[in-house]
Amino acid sequence: MRLVDIALKDLLQIIRDWKSALFMVVMPILFTVFFGLVFSPSSVDGDPRLPVGFVNQDQEGNLVGRLQELLENSDIVRPVSLEADEATRMDEMLRDGDLAAALVVQVGYSQQAFAGEDPSLTVVADLSTTSGQTAHSGIETAVSRLRSAVETAHISAETFDEQEGFESERGRQAYLQEAVDLAIAEWKQPPLRVDVERATGGATPEAEAPSGFAQSSPGMMVQFAIFGLITSAMVLVLERKSGALKRLLTTPINRTTVIGGHVLAMFTVVFLQQITLAVFGQFVFGVNYVRAPLATLSMMMTLALWAASLGLLIGAVSKREEQVITWSLIAMFVFASLGGAWFPLEVAGEAFTTIGKITPSAWAMDGLQNIVVRGQGLNSVLLPAGILLAYAAVFFGLAVWRFRFE
Amino acid sequence: MKTFDIAFKDLMRSLRTPFALVMMFGAPLLITALLYFAFGSLVGDGDRFDLQSIRVKVANLDQPGAQDGLAAGQMLVEFLQSEDLADLLEVSIAPDESSARMAVDGQQADVAVIIPQDFTAAVFAPNREEAVNLYSDPTLTIGPGIVEDLVRQFIDGFAGAKIAAGVVAEQVEERGVAVDMRVTQDAAMQYAHWQESSGHDHAQAEGGSIILETRSPSGAPSGDQESGGQGSGMMGRIMAGMMIYFAFFMGALSAESIIREDEEGTLERLFTTPTSQAAILGGKFAAIVLTLVVQIVVLLVAARLIFGIGWGKPLPIALVTLGLIVAAAGFGVLLMSFVKTTRQTGPIMGGVLTLTGLLGGLFISGVPNLPEAFDTVRLSMPQGWALHAWELTLNGAGVGEVLVPVVVLLGLGALFFGAGVILFRKRFA
Numbered sequence: 001m002r003l004v005d006i007a008l009k010d011l012l013q014i015i016r017d018w019k020s021a022l023f024m025v026v027m028p029i030l031f032t033v034f035f036g037l038v039f040s041p042s043s044v045d046g047d048p049r050l051p052v053g054f055v056n057q058d059q060e061g062n063l064v065g066r067l068q069e070l071l072e073n074s075d076i077v078r079p080v081s082l083e084a085d086e087a088t089r090m091d092e093m094l095r096d097g098d099l100a101a102a103l104v105v106q107v108g109y110s111q112q113a114f115a116g117e118d119p120s121l122t123v124v125a126d127l128s129t130t131s132g133q134t135a136h137s138g139i140e141t142a143v144s145r146l147r148s149a150v151e152t153a154h155i156s157a158e159t160f161d162e163q164e165g166f167e168s169e170r171g172r173q174a175y176l177q178e179a180v181d182l183a184i185a186e187w188k189q190p191p192l193r194v195d196v197e198r199a200t201g202g203a204t205p206e207a208e209a210p211s212g213f214a215q216s217s218p219g220m221m222v223q224f225a226i227f228g229l230i231t232s233a234m235v236l237v238l239e240r241k242s243g244a245l246k247r248l249l250t251t252p253i254n255r256t257t258v259i260g261g262h263v264l265a266m267f268t269v270v271f272l273q274q275i276t277l278a279v280f281g282q283f284v285f286g287v288n289y290v291r292a293p294l295a296t297l298s299m300m301m302t303l304a305l306w307a308a309s310l311g312l313l314i315g316a317v318s319k320r321e322e323q324v325i326t327w328s329l330i331a332m333f334v335f336a337s338l339g340g341a342w343f344p345l346e347v348a349g350e351a352f353t354t355i356g357k358i359t360p361s362a363w364a365m366d367g368l369q370n371i372v373v374r375g376q377g378l379n380s381v382l383l384p385a386g387i388l389l390a391y392a393a394v395f396f397g398l399a400v401w402r403f404r405f406e
Numbered sequence: 407m408k409t410f411d412i413a414f415k416d417l418m419r420s421l422r423t424p425f426a427l428v429m430m431f432g433a434p435l436l437i438t439a440l441l442y443f444a445f446g447s448l449v450g451d452g453d454r455f456d457l458q459s460i461r462v463k464v465a466n467l468d469q470p471g472a473q474d475g476l477a478a479g480q481m482l483v484e485f486l487q488s489e490d491l492a493d494l495l496e497v498s499i500a501p502d503e504s505s506a507r508m509a510v511d512g513q514q515a516d517v518a519v520i521i522p523q524d525f526t527a528a529v530f531a532p533n534r535e536e537a538v539n540l541y542s543d544p545t546l547t548i549g550p551g552i553v554e555d556l557v558r559q560f561i562d563g564f565a566g567a568k569i570a571a572g573v574v575a576e577q578v579e580e581r582g583v584a585v586d587m588r589v590t591q592d593a594a595m596q597y598a599h600w601q602e603s604s605g606h607d608h609a610q611a612e613g614g615s616i617i618l619e620t621r622s623p624s625g626a627p628s629g630d631q632e633s634g635g636q637g638s639g640m641m642g643r644i645m646a647g648m649m650i651y652f653a654f655f656m657g658a659l660s661a662e663s664i665i666r667e668d669e670e671g672t673l674e675r676l677f678t679t680p681t682s683q684a685a686i687l688g689g690k691f692a693a694i695v696l697t698l699v700v701q702i703v704v705l706l707v708a709a710r711l712i713f714g715i716g717w718g719k720p721l722p723i724a725l726v727t728l729g730l731i732v733a734a735a736g737f738g739v740l741l742m743s744f745v746k747t748t749r750q751t752g753p754i755m756g757g758v759l760t761l762t763g764l765l766g767g768l769f770i771s772g773v774p775n776l777p778e779a780f781d782t783v784r785l786s787m788p789q790g791w792a793l794h795a796w797e798l799t800l801n802g803a804g805v806g807e808v809l810v811p812v813v814v815l816l817g818l819g820a821l822f823f824g825a826g827v828i829l830f831r832k833r834f835a
Contacts, residue, residue, distance in 0.1 A: 178577065
């Protein structure tokens with residue numbers, strides 16, 4: 001009972017401080033919104049395909065329209081025709097993110113392609129970005145298919161020539177054009193294709209990529225579980241500085257109860273924060289936490305336990321208020337980045353990812369994303385939750401070892 | 407002289423405080439170092455991400471008939487297992503479709519490639535369609551995208567031959583010429599030869615493509631002219647973002663010393679000495695500027711030495727540094743002029759600076775190609791102007807190009823500073 005009293009006292013102290021609401025609720029929500037918008041797939045009028053500038057300098061060419069059709073048919077890119085004045089601003093549009101890439105069809109391209117010269121096209125893209133690489137790949141597929149159609153036309157014309165022969169060069173050209181049209185029509189719905197299915201278990205509707213909030217919402221839950229420790233760990237430091245902790249030892253309350261009371265308060269604070277952020281994520285950002293309520297609850301409880309143990313450790317090693325802020329910030333930066341709370345670990349280098357995957361924050365992210373992105377249930381969080389519990393035990397042990405009442 | 411003494415004393419106090427040192431140098435360098443570690447491969451050679459191996463589970467359900475002469479499914483498996491792709495893909499075979507899917511669900515694989523039972527049959531039979539199914543981990547985008555590209559390229563070869571045979575049959579037949587099996591097979595073979603020679607040329611081509619000549623957008627951030635590469639440009643922008651955030655933080659933290667000394671009563675005692683109030687407050691403000699000078703110079707040099715960031719040309723760097731110092735100092739003075747006690751400084755500094763830094767784009771400075779709307783939002787904040795100025799110098803801009811953001815920063819800094827000084831003078835009048 002005394003343990004609960006100490007926890008309630010800490011909670012009252014934290015709740016009365018308006019800074020708590022700022023650090024634990026307002027800031028994580030702001031960050032979730034901001035990063036969610038930044039990392040959400042861009043779409044224009046509901047079209048999620050990457051915009052590719054299309055500059056046609058081959059005005060007379062009869063292959064350009066076909067190439068544009070193939071690009072229109074792509075699942076990855078959509079062509080945006082650029083007039084002469086817009087084409088001069090093409091590089092600027094790429095830098096500003098209005099276009100993911102641009103394709104320039106030079107004068108004489110169609111003629112050279114029909115003559116079997118295999119001319120190349122110019123692509124302008126920043127290949128250091130995912131969108132640049134993806135758009136490049138989409139363009140390459142479309143251009144390969146156009147070349148294939150031209151080659152098909154040559155093969156067909158040659159075959160007909162061998163069998164019957166053309167009456168005139170004009171007839172041959174018309175035949176070639178018809179063959180290209182037929183082949184392009186086939187390429188729009190190729191007989192052999194690749195179907196892509198995301199293993200979302202229904203977490204997101206079919207054919208829909210997870211939104212940026214599926215990364216930012218759990219990410220900010222993990223980050224601010226650590227950042228929020230500033231206020232709760234501060235209580236501990238202030239009690240030590242004021243001598244309240246030492247005075248408590250003169251009462252019948254034992255050391256375990258005092259430490260347990262403070263940990264219980266920290267756990268409750270982080271757990272309530274998690275619930276608030278999950279509710280916000282569910283109803284405002286459409287991140288589906290309630291699809292597996294038990295799994296979500298398990299993750300939130302174990303994350304809160306680990307964060308509380310970390311908070312106790314920070315409170316144990318800090319002598320002054322500034323030290324609490326410093327250690328909390330360092331812990332937040334290290335665990336949030338290495339754990340994939342800022343960006344998916346997939347985009348980082350191998351060494352970073354390998355180290356990152358050992359951190360408790362990465363397991364927290366993994367468990368939460370198993371629910372909201374992979375659409376899995378309770379079984380999928382048993383391992384992440386178990387590992388978080390083990391980390392909580394280790395951090396708690398360290399905190400108790402380092403804990404000083406004066 | 408007394409102004410300088412006060413400024414020097416405050417500077418030394420900052421440099422002796424571990425918390426201030428962490429905020430001045432530790433935090434910005436730590437965050438940049440973490441991101442350098444994460445994206446270090448991008449900073450190195452080349453301009454493509456050095457990806458982790460993509461774990462691919464293949465379930466080959468293809469059952470070719472004896473008459474088909476080849477096993478298209480097995481060819482796809484061998485293509486994915488080829489030595490050329492060994493660095494990129496880590497391919498293992500699943501006995502059936504459900505094991506392949508379970509491997510992805512259990513995160514044992516990033517993507518499952520499921521080759522259908524009638525794949526080979528569909529390659530040969532006219533009017534027959536078939537799909538290779540990719541089942542991927544939804545938290546991943548890059549790896550599954552690459553596998554999709556590779557599989558699509560491979561099966562496009564078969565699809566092209568099939569289309570060629572179909573087009574030949576349709577066109578020739580339409581002109582009243584009988585088409586037998588041999589003609590369409592010849593057409594498919596011809597196509598396959600072309601595909602093979604074209605693929606060979608493709609592999610030989612420098613840069614990996616003979617059909618596309620690729621260039622980067624002109625004026626794209628290139629970062630360090632010496633180390634080159636887009637990655638160092640990204641690191642430069644990240645470091646600039648962190649430097650600006652923590653410069654504004656230090657501007658406010660240094661200005662907090664006025665509140666602290668007021669609270670501790672030392673400021674009041676100073677006012678009783680023959681030193682004028684203007685000299686005392688001037689010394690306090692000069693300390694903020696001095697602290698920021700030390701912080702920014704150290705960060706610029708450290709970032710250059712540790713991360714190889716080339717900040718640009720010396721004169722524009724000096725101008726942008728000046729602009730940043732004036733804006734950060736002015737903002738700090740104004741912010742602290744609203745604060746009554748040191749208990750309020752933490753949340754006000756944390757809240758206001760994080761919010762304005764967020765809107766100023768400091769936390770996403772490494773993200774390329776953001777929508778134009780973000781540019782508009784970020785330029786409504788002094789931090790956004792500072793980031794814009796540093797981006798220009800990182801791109802090698804000259805004095806003329808950085809002049810507008812520098813003038814804006816100086817103007818905003820002067821405005822903030824003036825307002826802050828008026829408020830402080832009123833308080834101590």
